[in-house]
Amino acid sequence: MQISRDILTRSYRAMRTIRDFEERLHVEFATGEIPGFVHLYCGEEASGVGVCAHLSDTDTIASTHRGHGHCIAKGVAVDGMMAEIYGRQTGVCRGKGGSMHIADLSLGMLGANGIVGGGPPLICGAALSHKLLKDNGVAVAFYGDGASNEGSTLESLNLATVWQLPAVFVVEDNGYGEATGASYACAGTQKDRAAGFGMPYFECDGTDFFAVYETAGEAIAHARSGKGPAMLHVHLSRWYGHFEGDAMTYRAEGEVAKERAEHDCLVNFRKHVTEISLLEASALDDIDAAVKSEIDAAVAAAKVAPLPEEADLMRDVYVSY
Amino acid sequence: MSRKSFRQAINEALRQEMRRDPRVILMGEDVAGGRGGTSGVKDAWGGVLGVTKGLLTEFGEDRVLDTPITEASYIGAAAGAAATGLRPVAELMFVDFVGCCLDQIMNQAAKFRYMFGGKARTPLVIRAMYGAGFNAAAQHSQALYPLFTHIPGLKVVVPSSPYEAKGLLIEAIRDDDPVIFLENKVMYDDEEDVPDEPYTIPFGEANLTREGDDVTIVAFGRMVNLANQAADRLEKDGISCTVIDPRTTSPLDTGTILDCVADTGRLVIVDESSPRCNLATDVAALVAEEAFDALKAPIRRVVPPHTPVPFATVLENLYMPSVEKIEAAVRSVAAYRVKEEA
Ligand SMILES: Cc1ncc(C[n+]2csc(CCOP(=O)(O)OP(=O)(O)O)c2C)c(N)n1
Numbered sequence: 059m060q061i062s063r064d065i066l067t068r069s070y071r072a073m074r075t076i077r078d079f080e081e082r083l084h085v086e087f088a089t090g091e092i093p094g095f096v097h098l099y100c101g102e103e104a105s106g107v108g109v110c111a112h113l114s115d116t117d118t119i120a121s122t123h124r125g126h127g128h129c130i131a132k133g134v135a136v137d138g139m140m141a142e143i144y145g146r147q148t149g150v151c152r153g154k155g156g157s158m159h160i161a162d163l164s165l166g167m168l169g170a171n172g173i174v175g176g177g178p179p180l181i182c183g184a185a186l187s188h189k190l191l192k193d194n195g196v197a198v199a200f201y202g203d204g205a206s207n208e209g210s211t212l213e214s215l216n217l218a219t220v221w222q223l224p225a226v227f228v229v230e231d232n233g234y235g236e237a238t239g240a241s242y243a244c245a246g247t248q249k250d251r252a253a254g255f256g257m258p259y260f261e262c263d264g265t266d267f268f269a270v271y272e273t274a275g276e277a278i279a280h281a282r283s284g285k286g287p288a289m290l291h292v293h294l295s296r297w298y299g300h301f302e303g304d305a306m307t308y309r310a311e312g313e314v315a316k317e318r319a320e321h322d323c324l325v326n327f328r329k330h331v332t333e334i335s336l337l338e339a340s341a342l343d344d345i346d347a348a349v350k351s352e353i354d355a356a357v358a359a360a361k362v363a364p365l366p367e368e369a370d371l372m373r374d375v376y377v378s379y
Numbered sequence: 380m381s382r383k384s385f386r387q388a389i390n391e392a393l394r395q396e397m398r399r400d401p402r403v404i405l406m407g408e409d410v411a412g413g414r415g416g417t418s419g420v421k422d423a424w425g426g427v428l429g430v431t432k433g434l435l436t437e438f439g440e441d442r443v444l445d446t447p448i449t450e451a452s453y454i455g456a457a458a459g460a461a462a463t464g465l466r467p468v469a470e471l472m473f474v475d476f477v478g479c480c481l482d483q484i485m486n487q488a489a490k491f492r493y494m495f496g497g498k499a500r501t502p503l504v505i506r507a508m509y510g511a512g513f514n515a516a517a518q519h520s521q522a523l524y525p526l527f528t529h530i531p532g533l534k535v536v537v538p539s540s541p542y543e544a545k546g547l548l549i550e551a552i553r554d555d556d557p558v559i560f561l562e563n564k565v566m567y568d569d570e571e572d573v574p575d576e577p578y579t580i581p582f583g584e585a586n587l588t589r590e591g592d593d594v595t596i597v598a599f600g601r602m603v604n605l606a607n608q609a610a611d612r613l614e615k616d617g618i619s620c621t622v623i624d625p626r627t628t629s630p631l632d633t634g635t636i637l638d639c640v641a642d643t644g645r646l647v648i649v650d651e652s653s654p655r656c657n658l659a660t661d662v663a664a665l666v667a668e669e670a671f672d673a674l675k676a677p678i679r680r681v682v683p684p685h686t687p688v689p690f691a692t693v694l695e696n697l698y699m700p701s702v703e704k705i706e707a708a709v710r711s712v713a714a715y716r717v718k719e720e721a
């Protein structure tokens with residue numbers, strides 16, 4: 059598999075940005091300064107980035123409550139995201155949505171989503187737009203193992219097949235929906251579900267960027283070629299609680315530490331690309347440094363950014379009324 | 380009698396009813412938690428905010444059922460089980476998720492009795508949390524009790540304190556109709572004295588948290604507390620209020636509301652749900668129709684604007700009814716004088 063230097067650099071940068079963004083939020087959330095709920099994507103970075111590496115602004119994605127990673131992978135500005143999470147007027151959603159609702163439709167980012175299973179039906183609609191408007195776009199739904207059981211998700215698998223839509227259903231299987239294991243909550247297998255709806259099934263190790271990149275490439279190429287939808291089952295692990303504040307007593311001691319030690323997508327990426335001389339360690343170090351200052355700046359700016367004003371309350375309920 | 384939080388009062392009501400009646404079962408997402416987990420720890424959550432903690436240990440996995448994230452199927456299953464001999468209490472977590480299962484509530488459970496010519500009983504309780512004030516934004520903050528109140532066949536409960544919550548939940552579990560039991564999410568840590576033994580509070584009987592001569596305030600759920608705080612402040616300025624907690628929006632104790640308005644002639648309604656077709660409009664219509672002659676001032680509604688619930692704290696505070704807004708509304712109706720005709 060050939061991957062251009064440009065894609066490698068951009069992907070590493072995106073994964074590093076997600077990691078630092080989330081690790082920083084973990085720290086900042088503990089200070090009590092961040093309002094609302096925050097669900098972190100740490101440990102899952104390679105999935106969003108490996109998939110979105112095949113997409114452009116004219117392709118659409120829908121995300122979940124755990125949406126920061128998908129947003130960054132799709133190119134949403136980090137400073138606007140941070141300001142949003144802090145509830146500032148300069149946020150990408152002007153402080154109206156917060157962590158769970160970050161969206162940028164100009165980039166084909168149809169939103170994080172507070173409703174589990176909210177995304178897949180929307181992605182059928184986005185895929186219909188791509189199909190009827192003939193823009194060669196594909197639409198990708200990211201959703202969790204928990205969300206894979208929602209009726210809305212299963213109905214979408216059916217609809218996308220019936221309408222032969224250019225859609226990809228990416229199941230990000232981290233083994234848990236909140237405090238309940240997928241081994242309890244998911245009957246059958248994702249593979250059999252895809253087969254049941256007659257769509258091709260792909261799966262990969264979601265902590266390995268190269269595996270995701272390659273497999274997602276096939277799934278997306280299938281959808282883009284007009285042959286109908288595909289499912290991509292990504293196996294990964296979340297490193298923090300379901301939301302900040304969750305003590306994760308339902309997970310075995312050492313489970314997360316082991317994941318961090320053995321399946322860190324950034325560490326493994328660096329090892330791989332430097333070993334076979336695709337990128338130099340110094341280039342990666344430069345990215346690390348640049349991302350660190352970018353995140354520092356985003357947090358500093360968010361903390362002092364203006365709050366929404368009274369007039370913002372009534373603004374944007376409708377286009378016209 | 381001992382001090383209990385809103386959370387503990389609900390937990391105790393569930394526990395006592397499950398002990399009393401083996402047909403009472405509990406289901407919902409992570410009402411216990413930990414199933415399929417790798418640590419083997421059971422009851423890992425006991426509900427997303429710990430309200431059902433400990434019930435798994437006492438009643439076991441047959442009666443405390445963790446569900447997949449599939450609201451349509453488990454809420455529907457609860458309705459079906461209720462119609463066939465069990466008495467399920469299903470937890471929907473955030474009431475906003477009713478969007479995923481409204482059919483099973485609205486077209487199924489609510490309709491059985493009437494549609495089947497009186498042959499069905501559906502002793503179902505759906506618990507869910509509602510309300511803004513948590514920076515939970517548009518999809519996790521709604522106060523949807525008007526939606527349920529609108530549907531014939533459902534009973535709707537909005538408890539205003541730990542004492543109220545325990546008595547009303549036990550009543551809900553013993554009731555033979557589908558009941559939507561809505562818990563304000565910012566009240567779980569509120570405490571007051573709550574009897575240790577089981578007791579019930581009947582539906583459709585309002586509670587007067589205070590009686591006064593000048594203005595009647597009707598408030599729902601958490602808004603009762605805000606109304607009482609406003610009334611405390613107003614008292615100091617010589618404006619005395621009656622505060623009515625209707626406890627249930629369906630059935631609604633219209634008699635008490637009309638009696639109080641007949642006494643004071645002035646009415647303020649406090650409702651944190653979206654302002655169009657909400658409980659405030661419902662009560663205002665009732666009073667305009669039935670107590671027109673008693674009114675000495677226009678009815679005032681203290682309600683949020685017609686917008687989704689915003690995320691940022693500044694906006695959420697502007698959105699919500701507040702003690703200050705209630706106080707201002709009461710002052711304006713207290714000061715109102717009908718113009719004499721020339
Ligand atoms: C319709 C609906 N039901 C329940 C919830 C509460 N909830 C939020 S995230 C979540 C777990 C989702 O699990 P999964 O889809 O596996 O995603 P993960 O959190 O693992 O990324 C639940 C139950 C919700 N937000 N929406």
Ligand SMILES: [Mg+2]
Nearest residue numbers: 202203234235
């Ligand atoms: Mg999951």
